[in-house]
Amino acid sequence: MIPNTMKAWVLNSPGVLRLKEVEVPKIREDQVLIEIDRACICNGSDPGIFHGHEAYQTPLIFGHEASGRIVKKGNQVERFAVGQRVCWWFEAGAFAQYQAVTPGNVAMFQVPANLTLDEAPVMELVLAACRALMEVRAGKGRRTISICGLGPSGLVLVQYARALGYEHIIGWDLFETRRNLAISLGADEVYDPVRMAEGRIHGIPESDVGVLMMGDDCLPGEPTVTAFMRSIRTGGLVVSYGHPEGGCRFSPYVFQARNLWMRGPVNDMDVIRRRGEEVIDMVTDGRIRIEPLITHRVDFEDFLPAFENVLEHPGEQIKVILKWREQ
Template sequence: MRAAVLVEPGRIEMQERPVPRPEPGDVLIRVSSVGVCGSDTHYYRHGRVGGFVVEAPLILGHEAAGTIVDVGDNVDPSRIGERVSIEPQRPDPHSDETRRGRYNLCPHMQFFATPPVDGALCEYVTIGAEFAHRVPDSISDEAAALCEPLSVGIAAVRKAGVDGRSRVLVTGAGPIGIVVTQLARAYGATDIIVSDLDEARRQRAISFGATEVLDPTTQPIGDFGVDGYIDASGAPTAVADGIRAVRPAGRVVLVGSGAESMELPTQVIQNRELVLTGVFRYANTWPTAIALVESGQVDLDAMVTARFPLERTAEALDSDRTPGSVKSVVSVS
């Protein structure tokens, strides 16, 4: 099969790889679409993301969809032909975290495109059958792939407790900030305030449901008294200012990947009894993601701003530098 392989930082090489065989409990998927994530671009440019270091050739890509073409033992063969959105992880079913329902925190996780595990920028992948989620024909291949970043957003809004009475602040209007904005609208938030440095991103946030946008360089984030604050920027200044905008007993959710450490207004957190938590991937989110897309409450197709064939993966990985870029997708088959 064809595969776009990261052989060293800044260099993608097309290679022929063997088609993987589905193990018992697995399905074999012919990949159709793969979204480009910020972690992919970071591996491509720097060879690492935090403590995860690329030490051998690696296939990137974890936002993926395709069609089941074969199944392993103990999988219903009638699933062959299903169009699926891939939840790109293999937790250890026997770990304590998995048994507690927090399988995203499994210490033995094998996650697509996280060294040394290959990802989906290739023609075929295998995954546990329960992590291949059937999608209806009304959902495009691209939207099926983008159920992955949508799932990150779902994990964030769940932790933020967003509902029909919520006032929500989002910092960062990149792809995750945009899905969080759409989700806050879908969950009925009364006010959705989005802060971003870039004017085009602020206008994009309005089109996806923000009720107010801010340029933090000219409109500092004030004490808005929001119920929930979700950071999708990873910027220390944004996080500190956002925390100050939360009402007493409100919630702060950190989803943006930023500095290893940062200074926080601890007196505000303590005196207001704020609940502060992080988000690391997701668990049990795909049925919700698919339902939201199928119902039209979340529009993932509108987020796609560029498309590339597999042979142009390197261009796709650099496309985030193009003005107006939101989400690029690689069409594999």
């Protein structure tokens, strides 16, 4: 029995989050209604949305990383059925007991049967992060890769790059715990950008591809992105993926002198759906592991202090899983 109302974390205005009782969404014929099993905090996007983002109008139900079970579907929905466990990229409104999702607007998949309830919501992050390399496959001229930022997305990308056949994977991150986890998940070597920003770049093997997964640059001196670009071979590719709230600074001289190319992640939904099936297979067979990314589990009702901790101490947690207290 689907109730008339539900609890949801509502962003009333930038910086103002409240747990409220709201109406359960009424779905259209092209939508499904999902009872949320678990959700998780997005370390990359949620802080920017919380502080105010041009793409999101308040008030809105916060959050976008979740998974759950379809409890109702419209007549126009063909590929999914009531009772299926699903994950999807991307639709906001996940920090609630129920969410209406439009399969035609997102990349939606059945959750692999071997994933636990806690692992399943992280699939949104996995699909999102893998977009950075969905069209940058390993091969001739693309054998080595560097990843700047080993937060949740960067740690997923370490595993995806290995599964795609990259032969040498290098990681950059400020936090030792993340660097160590990257090694355990398949990185060949890792570096602290504090040292790299000081110009000690010579001993690092040059990479064919560099992926920017970092948030705001908090280091003094030369921008971290400039130092990172110095580690990419002449004529190499830089993929810009991260969401720094303060924008991204780098030297155009270094970018131009090294004859680098830059592109963003894949946003074509047809490509994401097609490549996403491969990603699902990689998670199913263990080439991409989710459990090592989960560092905290809290009740949905206790989301706000957990989120504040993510904002204030980004190095202390990777994925924070949220569940309703009665589950």
